[in-house]
Amino acid sequence: MIRTPLRPLARILSARANGENPDAIMRENLRHRHAEMQDKARSRAEGRLLVLGMFFFCAFTVIGGRMGLLSVSEAEEPLASAIGTPIAAQRGDIVDREGRILATNFETHSLYAQPPFMVDPLSAAEGLVKIFPDLDRDRLIKDFTGKRKFVWIKKKISPEQKQAVHDIGDPGLLFGPREMRLYPNGSLAAHVLGGASFGKEGVDAAEVIGVAGVEKQFDNYLRDPANGGKPLTLSLDLTVQAAAERVLYGGMKLMNARGATSILMDVHTGEVISLVSLPDFDPNDRPAPPTSGFDPSVSPLFNRAVQGVYELGSTFKIFAVAQAMDLGLVGPETVIDTRGPLRWGKFRIRDFHNYGKELSVTKIIVKSSNIGTARIAQQIGADRQREFLSHLGFLDPTPLEIVEASGASPLLPKNWSELSAMTISYGHGLSASPMHLASAYAAIANGGRYVAPTLLRQDMPQEGPQVMSPQTAAASRNMLRLVVSEGTASFGDVPGYAVAGKTGTADKPKPRGGYYDDKVIATFASMFPAHDPRYVLIVTLDEPSENSGSEPRRTAGWTAVPVAAEMIARVAPLLGLRPDIEPRAAAGITLTSN
Amino acid sequence: MTEMVYGAVPERGGEPIVPKWWRTLDKWSMSCVLGLFVIGLLLGLASSPPLAARNGLEPFHYVQRQAMFGGLALIVMLLTSMMSPVMVRRLAVVGFLGAFVAVALLPFLGTDFGKGAMRWYSLGFASVQPSEFLKPGFIVAAAWMLAASQEINGPPGKLWSFSLCVAIVLMLAMQPDFGQACLVMFGWGVMYFVAGAPMVLLVGMAGLVVLGGTIAYSNSEHFARRIDGFLSPDLDPTTQLGYATNAIREGGLFGVGVGEGQVKWSLPDAHTDFIIAVAAEEYGLILVLVIISLYALIVTRSLFRLMRERDPFIRLAGTGLACIFGVQAMINMGVAVRLLPAKGMTLPFVSYGGSSLIAGGIALGMLLAFTRSRPQGEIADILRGRGR
Numbered sequence: 001m002i003r004t005p006l007r008p009l010a011r012i013l014s015a016r017a018n019g020e021n022p023d024a025i026m027r028e029n030l031r032h033r034h035a036e037m038q039d040k041a042r043s044r045a046e047g048r049l050l051v052l053g054m055f056f057f058c059a060f061t062v063i064g065g066r067m068g069l070l071s072v073s074e075a076e077e078p079l080a081s082a083i084g085t086p087i088a089a090q091r092g093d094i095v096d097r098e099g100r101i102l103a104t105n106f107e108t109h110s111l112y113a114q115p116p117f118m119v120d121p122l123s124a125a126e127g128l129v130k131i132f133p134d135l136d137r138d139r140l141i142k143d144f145t146g147k148r149k150f151v152w153i154k155k156k157i158s159p160e161q162k163q164a165v166h167d168i169g170d171p172g173l174l175f176g177p178r179e180m181r182l183y184p185n186g187s188l189a190a191h192v193l194g195g196a197s198f199g200k201e202g203v204d205a206a207e208v209i210g211v212a213g214v215e216k217q218f219d220n221y222l223r224d225p226a227n228g229g230k231p232l233t234l235s236l237d238l239t240v241q242a243a244a245e246r247v248l249y250g251g252m253k254l255m256n257a258r259g260a261t262s263i264l265m266d267v268h269t270g271e272v273i274s275l276v277s278l279p280d281f282d283p284n285d286r287p288a289p290p291t292s293g294f295d296p297s298v299s300p301l302f303n304r305a306v307q308g309v310y311e312l313g314s315t316f317k318i319f320a321v322a323q324a325m326d327l328g329l330v331g332p333e334t335v336i337d338t339r340g341p342l343r344w345g346k347f348r349i350r351d352f353h354n355y356g357k358e359l360s361v362t363k364i365i366v367k368s369s370n371i372g373t374a375r376i377a378q379q380i381g382a383d384r385q386r387e388f389l390s391h392l393g394f395l396d397p398t399p400l401e402i403v404e405a406s407g408a409s410p411l412l413p414k415n416w417s418e419l420s421a422m423t424i425s426y427g428h429g430l431s432a433s434p435m436h437l438a439s440a441y442a443a444i445a446n447g448g449r450y451v452a453p454t455l456l457r458q459d460m461p462q463e464g465p466q467v468m469s470p471q472t473a474a475a476s477r478n479m480l481r482l483v484v485s486e487g488t489a490s491f492g493d494v495p496g497y498a499v500a501g502k503t504g505t506a507d508k509p510k511p512r513g514g515y516y517d518d519k520v521i522a523t524f525a526s527m528f529p530a531h532d533p534r535y536v537l538i539v540t541l542d543e544p545s546e547n548s549g550s551e552p553r554r555t556a557g558w559t560a561v562p563v564a565a566e567m568i569a570r571v572a573p574l575l576g577l578r579p580d581i582e583p584r585a586a587a588g589i590t591l592t593s594n
Numbered sequence: 595m596t597e598m599v600y601g602a603v604p605e606r607g608g609e610p611i612v613p614k615w616w617r618t619l620d621k622w623s624m625s626c627v628l629g630l631f632v633i634g635l636l637l638g639l640a641s642s643p644p645l646a647a648r649n650g651l652e653p654f655h656y657v658q659r660q661a662m663f664g665g666l667a668l669i670v671m672l673l674t675s676m677m678s679p680v681m682v683r684r685l686a687v688v689g690f691l692g693a694f695v696a697v698a699l700l701p702f703l704g705t706d707f708g709k710g711a712m713r714w715y716s717l718g719f720a721s722v723q724p725s726e727f728l729k730p731g732f733i734v735a736a737a738w739m740l741a742a743s744q745e746i747n748g749p750p751g752k753l754w755s756f757s758l759c760v761a762i763v764l765m766l767a768m769q770p771d772f773g774q775a776c777l778v779m780f781g782w783g784v785m786y787f788v789a790g791a792p793m794v795l796l797v798g799m800a801g802l803v804v805l806g807g808t809i810a811y812s813n814s815e816h817f818a819r820r821i822d823g824f825l826s827p828d829l830d831p832t833t834q835l836g837y838a839t840n841a842i843r844e845g846g847l848f849g850v851g852v853g854e855g856q857v858k859w860s861l862p863d864a865h866t867d868f869i870i871a872v873a874a875e876e877y878g879l880i881l882v883l884v885i886i887s888l889y890a891l892i893v894t895r896s897l898f899r900l901m902r903e904r905d906p907f908i909r910l911a912g913t914g915l916a917c918i919f920g921v922q923a924m925i926n927m928g929v930a931v932r933l934l935p936a937k938g939m940t941l942p943f944v945s946y947g948g949s950s951l952i953a954g955g956i957a958l959g960m961l962l963a964f965t966r967s968r969p970q971g972e973i974a975d976i977l978r979g980r981g982r
Contacts, residue, residue, distance in 0.1 A: 034746055038904065041744055045788045045909055046901045052784065052913070053897040056920050060890035063924065064883055066931040070842045071879040 006033075090179060091208050092222040093231040094193065094215070096238040097271075097457045101231075103193055103215070103283075106182040109162050109175040110206070111154040115144045118172030127168040128153065131161055144172075155198060155206075156180050181208055181215075183283045189241050191303040192234070192275050192402060192455060195283040211286070212301070214455060216403045233457045235271035240264065243570045244274040248539070251563030252278050255522075255544035259297075261304035261434055262567065263538045267442040267527065268461035270451035272400070273535070273575070277304040304540065306400060307408045309431040312540075313504030313556070314488075315441075315525040316427035317373045318476055321361055322444060323388045324376045326472040332362045332479065338372045344419050349374050352555075365479040366487035368503065370426045377425030378418065385421045391450060391467040392440040394432050401455045408433050427504055434523070434538045441525050444480070445533035448473040481530040492526060492561040494568045496579025500533070501526030501564070503556035508543065519543045522556035524564045528572065529580055537571075539564040615676045618966040623895050626888045627671065627943065627958050631664050633873075633885060634944040641858045641865040641872040642946060656865065656946055663948040667955030674959025675966070679908050682963050683738055689956075690731025696724035697765055712769050725766055725774045726953035730915060730960060732762060733781050737911035740789045744906050752789075755782065773925075773939045781918040785910045821935055837861055838871035838930045842882075849878030865946040867938045870930045885944065886927065892958075893920035899965040912964035915957050 008029050012022040094103040118124055121144035129137045132154060143151045156178055157165070165173055181196040194213020198206040209223075210216035218232055244262055252260040264274040281287050281300040290299040297308060324330045338359045341348040355369050364372035377385060389395060397409050411431035413420040423429040439453045443464075450464040468476075480500035484492045488503045504523040507515035523540045527533035544559035545552040553559070572579075608614070635657065642656035674682065696715070704712045705721075714721040736755035743751030759782040766775035787796065810817045841857035844850055855875040858864040864872050874882045896916040903909040919942055926941040928934035940947055943954045 030746060037744070037746070038906065041790060041906060042904060042909075044790050045906075048788050048790075049897050049901045049909075049913065052788070052917065053894045053901075056893045056897070056917075056924070057890060059924050059928075060886050060893075060920075063927050063931060063933060064886045066933055067842065067874065067882050067886070067927075068879055070839060070931055071846050071874060071882075073843055 090223065090225070091181065091196075092224075092227055094222075095231045095233055096236045096241075097233065097273075098237065099231075099233070100238045101184060102189060102234065102236070102238070103181060103183050103196075105179050105208070108156050108158070108178050108180050110152070110178045111157050111162075111165060112174055112176060113144060113151045113153055114149060114172050114174060115146070115151065116149055116172070118144055118170055120170060121145050121172075124168055124170040124173060127170075128165070128173075131164045176206075178206055179208060181284075185238065185242075186284065187280045187282045188238070188245060189236055189275070190280045190283050191277045191305070191404075192236060192272075193283050194402065195286040197286070212404065213283075213303075213402045217401050234455050235266075235269075235273060235457045236275070236455070237273050237574070240571050240574050241274040241276070243574060244567055245276045245278075245280075247567040247570055248276050248563065249278055251539075251566065252541065252544075255541055255546055255559045255563065257541040257544040257559070259304055259542035260563075261308065261538075261540045261542075262564075263305050263434055263438045263536075264567075264571065265438045265442055265453060265536045265538075267445040267451065267533055267536050269458040270439065270442065270454045270462050270464075271458050272438075272453055272455050274571075275305050275455075277302070277306075277308075303402070303404050304542070305434050305538075306398065306402065306405050307433065308540075308542075309408060309411055309433050310521045310523075310540070311428050311431050311506040311509070312434070312437055312523050312525075313427040313506030313521065314368045314370075315437060315502045315504035315523050316425065316430075317365055317368065318444065318480060318502050319389065319392065319440065320373050320377050320380065320385070320425035321365055321479065322468055322472050322476045323380055323385065325361075325475055326468045327380065327384070329379050330361050330376060332475050333360050335360050336364060336372045336375050338364070338369050338375075340371050342371045342374055342422075344374075344422060347419060349422065362479050362482060365502070366482050368483075368488050373425045374422035377421045380421070380425075382416045382418055382421040385424065386416050388467070389424070389430070391465065392436075392443060393450060393452070394430065394436055394440065398433065398435045398439065399452045399454075400435055405435070410436060427506055434540050437523070437525050438536050438538045441527060441536045441538070443467050444473050444476050445527040445536055446473075477527070477530055477533065480527070484526070484530075488555070488557040489524060489526075489561045491557060492524060492565045492568075494528070494565050494572070497528045497568055497572050497577065498530040498580065499526050499528045499565065499568055500530035501537075501561075503561060505555045505557075518552075518554070520554045522554065522560040524556050524560040526564055526568070528568055529577065534577065535575065537564055537568060539567065611676055615966070618968065619675065620895065620899060620962060620965045620967075623892050623965065624675075624962060626892045626895075627962075628668075630885070630888050630892075630943045631668060633881070633888075634946075635661060635664065637869050637873050637944060638865065638946055640853065640855065640876050641869055644858050645865050645946075659948065660946055660951070663951045667943075667951045669955075670952060671955040671959035671962070674956055675962035677963055679905070679911075679964060682960050683734055683907065683911070686731050686734035686960065687738065689727065690735045693724050693728040693731050694762070697728050697762070700724065700765075700769065713771055720948055723947075723949035725769075725771060726947075726949040727956070728762065729774065729778060729781070729918060730953060730957035732758070732778060733785070733914035733918065733957075734911045734960065736782055737785055737907055737914055740785055740910050741905075741907035744789065752786065756786075773937055776937075777918050777922060777939075780921055781914045784917040785914045788913045789906070789910055834861055834863070834868065835929070835932060838868045839932060841868075841871040841875035842931065845875040845878045847879045849874070849876050849881070852876055863938065866940050867926065867945070868930060869941055869945050870927050874930075885941075889920060889923040892916070896961055896965050899967075902970055903964075903968075904970045905968075908964045908968075912961055915961040915964070919954075919957060919961070 008025060011025050015022045015025055091105055093101055095101055115121060122141060125137055125140035125144055128140060129135050135153070162175060183193060192213055194210060194215040196208050196210050196215050199209040210219040214232065214234065221227065222232060244264060248260050248262050259278055261277045263272060265272050279300045287300060289301060302308065335358050337357070338355050339357050340354065341350045349370050351370050352368070355367050359367065359369055359372050394410055395412060397407070398405050413429050420429050435453055439451060443450050447470040448466050448468040450467050451462045452464065477500055480502055481498065483489050483502055484499050489501055492499050492501055502525050504525065506521045507517065508519040508521055509515055521540060521542060522544050523538065525538050527536045539560045541560050541563065545554050546558045638657045638660040639654065643653040646653050646655045700712050703715065705714055705716045706712050713723050713725060715724065736758065739751030739755040742748045759778060762778050763775045766778065811821055837857050837860050841855065853876070855872055857875050858872050861868050861871070870882060870885070873885065893916050896912060900909050900912045903912065922939055922942050925934055925937060925939045929937055940950050942950065
């Protein structure tokens with residue numbers, strides 16, 4: 001690089017020597033440098049300006065091109081109807097095991113107002129009140145004439161109502177599309193389905209979210225667009241459910257019960273075929289949850305089959321007997337001392353009737369002897385009993401797929417003493433839901449395997465853990481069959497379907513301790529057909545009282561059993577069970593026991 | 595001899611002003627500006643009646659005001675364009691000082707008209723937005739400083755003008771008026787670029803912008819939402835942008851017809867930020883393309899004329915003015931077609947607004963003054979062998 005000196009020293013020196021003024025040379029030099037610098041700056045600026053010019057030209061071209069593209073594309077209405085279609089299949093349907101619809105979606109509209117656009121707020125308010133009598137006229141007028149720019153009026157309206165609002169003709173009354181959840185069967189299976197409501201709400205759409213039951217349990221699945229509108233298939237059978245509800249409702253009225261619940265469960269797959277809890281509600285118009293301080297079990301929202309934990313009474317006896325047989329402590333014909341009352345400390349255990357000095361194990365079940373069962377429980381011991389009941393699922397909430405199930409923990413004794421073991425053996429001191437009972441009876445019915453109750457349709461039998469030997473299960477079933485054919489549940493015999501089962505009548509506990517003597521929970525836990533059971537049916541009546549006799553009869557044999565029998569008679573043909581002539585084997589055992 | 599016969603030639607102070615002006619003026623740019631003004635009036639007729647209706651005024655109230663201010667702006671523009679660059683510089687610097695003081699006093703004396711930003715002085719019959727006048731003034735003043743710094747033994751003009759720029763940006767950001775702040779920043783940046791910014795610095799600045807954007811995106815929810823809304827392919831049709839896009843689509847090639855547009859009734863800013871949407875809906879793509887080409891023509895033509903300019907001050911000032919004019923138009927239209935994230939900015943010379951019109955007139959007048967043909971020493975270049 002050649003460096004040019006800033007000052008032309010050589011020239012200045014020679015000028016000085018010649019006596020000329022060096023300033024002129026300096027100035028000339030400066031001018032040269034300046035011009036040179038400006039030339040350089042200018043040529044650089046020239047290039048950069050060119051870049052800038054090109055940039056602007058390109059940018060404007062792109063904007064013009066984009067304008068052109070936009071203007072030739074199709075305009076879309078800036079209203080929500082354009083995006084209505086994709087919401088339509090947003091939430092999956094719920095269907096029963098045969099694919100019949102239990103819950104689906106329905107296009108409707110919401111109504112809102114934009115007061116700034118209203119022409120005549122007063123007459124609009126009057127017109128609205130005529131269409132929707134539940135609206136408050138003064139409040140509407142206040143909303144329409146105040147400062148609010150947006151007022152929700154109704155979340156869901158019918159097409160007729162929409163037309164009527166149209167006819168008011170006020171431009172400030174507007175409609176937003178809404179997808180609403182529809183339960184076409186009304187209150188059928190209400191407690192299983194639960195219900196849905198609106199979550200986040202906008203003018204153009206609202207989120208539908210499940211609030212209870214399977215709707216809430218499977219909320220994410222139902223809302224997942226990846227499922228592509230695939231329905232959720234439940235294990236319920238719509239026709240069976242309808243028949244069961246009908247029968248149970250009639251039974252509840254006849255027996256003057258406050259509430260009732262029934263569970264029909266497949267013993268091999270664990271599928272719940274029908275689940276009824278009365279009183280019920282219409283999920284299309286779900287009632288408000290009860291306010292606090294109020295007994296929640298009075299609300300129709302309360303799911304007695306799952307949320308209701310009761311002392312289930314003598315239905316528990318079969319577990320003590322089955323366990324004792326499984327452990328080899330007793331056999332069906334072992335004779336047990338049943339002299340009463342049985343004392344344990346201050347506590348006395350009595351029987352409903354005096355059954356004499358001693359009974360065989362089979363007879364203890366058939367006659368439902370508390371003393372006999374308690375003695376068997378003493379032989380088993382508290383620890384082994386606890387372990388056995390835990391295998392049957394009595395110590396944890398049921399794994400049923402509705403949100404309410406996980407909150408319903410059984411009530412266990414704080415200290416599982418020998419006395420607890422004795423009372424639990426005949427169904428007191430441990431509160432569990434009817435759903436617990438159903439899955440425990442299913443284990444006896446299917447040959448000793450625990451099955452988890454499920455509300456989803458299954459294709460294969462569950463291979464649950466073996467909790468008792470098949471022989472024990474078969475012997476237990478024989479005893480249960482005898483309960484129906486000659487014991488406390490004689491009203492439960494349905495010709496051709498060989499019902500086996502156990503009654504249970506438990507006094508209701510008072511809220512402040514102790515028991516009522518005129519309020520009971522009557523339960524009948526049954527299975528059919530007895531020689532190869534396919535279904536378990538639990539029927540529980542809350543405070544039944546059968547008044548046809550001289551004094552009210554409250555035991556399960558008089559209340560829950562006839563209802564269950566009627567239900568089996570109605571439901572078994574729907575389930576495809578053929579009425580059958582009982583095999584001789586069961587009769588043979590009856591003979592030898594005599 | 596001649597003098598003895600015909601008498602002495604009367605002294606003349608050079609060529610008369612107006613003929614010289616007409617001879618040297620960039621008539622294309624000037625015609626484009628006039629075209630824009632006419633289009634502005636036309637769109638005002640279309641877009642401002644809803645605003646007038648909302649404010650309870652007669653339908654064409656704003657058109658009349660637009661015509662009045664526009665006429666004023668044109669006169670100012672013509673007068674300015676007749677001045678010599680030195681004159682322009684002197685007046686602009688004085689004006690800049692005035693506007694600077696006015697903007698600085700805004701927080702104490704200004705009003706916000708209930709819009710949440712202190713930008714205006716209320717003068718009773720009209721309101722003035724001093725930042726509109728600050729922009730061209732700043733460009734000229736900064737160009738002067740940058741040019742001076744290129745002289746031998748010149749002052750450190752780059753530093754001075756940059757500090758001034760930062761001060762103005764801070765003042766505008768406090769109002770807050772980020773749009774104008776960005777424009778001022780951009781104007782200075784462009785001048786610095788043309789004045790010979792080192793390449794390393796440019797690359798570094800680009801890096802800083804990316805970094806700053808990333809930080810802002812991850813830390814500011816407001817900013818992130820805007821960017822997300824811009825990046826997401828589907829557009830909520832009930833937003834301002836949705837309406838604007840839809841209006842452009844409705845318009846198609848030839849528009850839905852004069853006075854038939856709907857978007858002006860839905861958009862609160864139809865007469866300013868989204869006037870291009872009104873144009874597209876009522877007059878179609880044709881008018882939009884005309885508007886775009888007018889802007890493009892003014893900017894690119896001015897820049898090309900400035901390429902030949904020898905005087906660094908004129909070159910820089912002209913570049914700054916042309917670029918902020920062009921970029922403002924670009925941002926306004928870019929937002930409407932969703933090429934850029936939402937940012938409120940008026941369409942210069944077309945959108946309604948007294949201050950912006952008159953300030954635009956001044957700016958374009960100065961630009962026209964700077965782009966007038968001047969002797970650029972081409973002959974000397976050729977003689978010295980430096981010409982092309």
